[in-house]
Amino acid sequence: MKPNPTTVTAQQSAQQPMSASESMGWLLGLVRAACDVEVAHFEPRGHALRPQTDTQPGLMLEPADRDDIRELSELTLALNAQSFQAPSIRGARQFRGTTAAGRSRRFRHFSSWRVDVDGNRELSGQLCLYSSASRLLTPDQTRQARHAAQLAASWLGTMSDATTDDLTDTLERGHGAELLEKDLARSIRTLKPFVIAMIDLDHFKQLNDSSGHHTGDEALQLTARLLREVYKRASDGVVRWGGEEFLVFHPETQPNEGTERLESFMLKLAQAKFAHPHGIDGRLTASAGVVRFQPSPQDFRSGDMKAKAETLVRQADQAMYRAKRDGRNRFCVGSTLERPETTNAST
Ligand SMILES: Nc1nc2c(ncn2[C@@H]2O[C@H](COP(=O)(O)OP(=O)(O)OP(=O)(O)O)[C@@H](O)[C@H]2O)c(=O)[nH]1
Known part of the structure; x- marks a missing residue:
């Protein structure tokens, strides 16, 4: 993956302990920088999502939101979109929404990754990325995004060690x-x-x-x-x-x-x-x-x-x-x- 400012910041901040929510923000930042993802949906493992409303407003990942990973992990994040309509995003291949420029578009699923940061809770699950039809990724962009997510997941995996008990993999x-x-x-x-x-x-x-x-x-x-x-x-x-x-x-x-x-x-x-x-x-x-x-x-x-x-x-x-x-x-x-x-x- 080409170096970019997000990567540098992420690597620097990885020297410091990060909360799970900061880690999630960082992961999404990396993926967004790599491939212009517009909607990201995080599906925690073993946890049913709250029913979505008919029109979920776009939610940006701002620092103020980051204290609460449990709430965060139940959200679908509109990164570069204004809003999207999806009764339930879970497993959805496509849904309609509005891009940041205000155009109505169909958002399509293009990739998902398993994210396994903490064996016990929080960032353990599936990250699904969606892009509008006008922004379908080239194979190269897809590879970059995959690389970014894998890199982020492996960094995050290392960081989770300090918070879990080695023998039992429960919280320390x-x-x-x-x-x-x-x-x-x-x-x-x-x-x-x-x-x-x-x-x-x-x-x-x-x-x-x-x-x-x-x-x-x-x-x-x-x-x-x-x-x-x-x-x-x-x-x-x-x-x-x-x-x-x-x-x-x-x-x-x-x-x-x-x-x-x-x-x-x-x-x-x-x-x-x-x-x-x-x-x-x-x-x-x-x-x-x-x-x-x-x-x-x-x-x-x-x-x-x-x-x-x-x-x-x-x-x-x-x-x-x-x-x-x-x-x-x-x-x-x-x-x-x-x-x-x-x-x-x-x-
Ligand atoms: N194998 C193992 N033993 C541990 C570990 N941590 C603590 N222990 C042991 O756990 C035992 C706790 O014993 P006690 O507190 O006397 O309690 P108990 O024998 O379970 O008795 P009750 O609770 O009254 O039923 C001690 O012998 C510790 O050495 C560990 O990580 N691995």
Whole structure:
């Protein structure tokens, strides 16, 4: 690919840690510079897109938009177009829209790439590029665009290492805690219920002692894989919180979703039948605690998101210890939090 200013800027900024959304902006910038793409649609893996409206206004990728990759990843971006009409872009080969110059045109799909930046969430999915009929790409331009996207994806892949846990490919604790605070803040803004669960493997020390550390590692990897299967939406967080402890969090989009998804994980773990000589029924089990937080308008006023997140984590932890005390291989529900600052009784 010919060097261009976008590439230089991108390579320079790649020396600095970039957020996932900045990375996405950068990737699109590269592709746009290479091939005049007009509409880019990012389809996160394992995550259904919101229904599109009949006429979606064009959305530019401006710095102000970049804090929120979860919202961003659900969007279709009109890079050089004014607007486009598409009831659902997902899988669309073509749709009508208006170019930047105000002309009505048919936009055609010309290429898609798998983007796999973070094994757990966010920029993992399919980037589909559309161009208007008057701008169909030459084979050379297509090659350039492909090269740009591959280059960007490989840079981004390298950068994701700092935020994920090497062994389990889930979010590393520091990064997970930051996302938790952001997601909690969003739930408070939107007044949507929010769920946190703490999951801890049972008798894990004994598994290490009897079957070896390597088997212990495999148990952690299995657990992480099953959690990722259950908590697979772009808005879900799966974090390795401690040695054999995982934290998950997500907005509650359906009633009772927190407990149902945890049940589904427990069932998958039981079906995996991972042998544990000292485990319940000779297999690997887990104990968990889950709390659901329903924000109220009052929460806007007390803004210490870190303290709120810590309280919720502590309550999930207390509920998890209750599950351990009650015999393990189960989960307990912490009391619904009306005010996360108050640490009264989840046990
Ligand atoms: N294999 C392996 N073991 C780890 C890792 N990180 C922490 N551990 C081990 O995890 C074990 C945690 O044991 P405990 O906290 O005593 O808990 P437990 O044996 O699971 O007991 P309960 O939680 O009460 O059921 C310790 O032996 C740690 O050495 C890891 O990355 N790999």
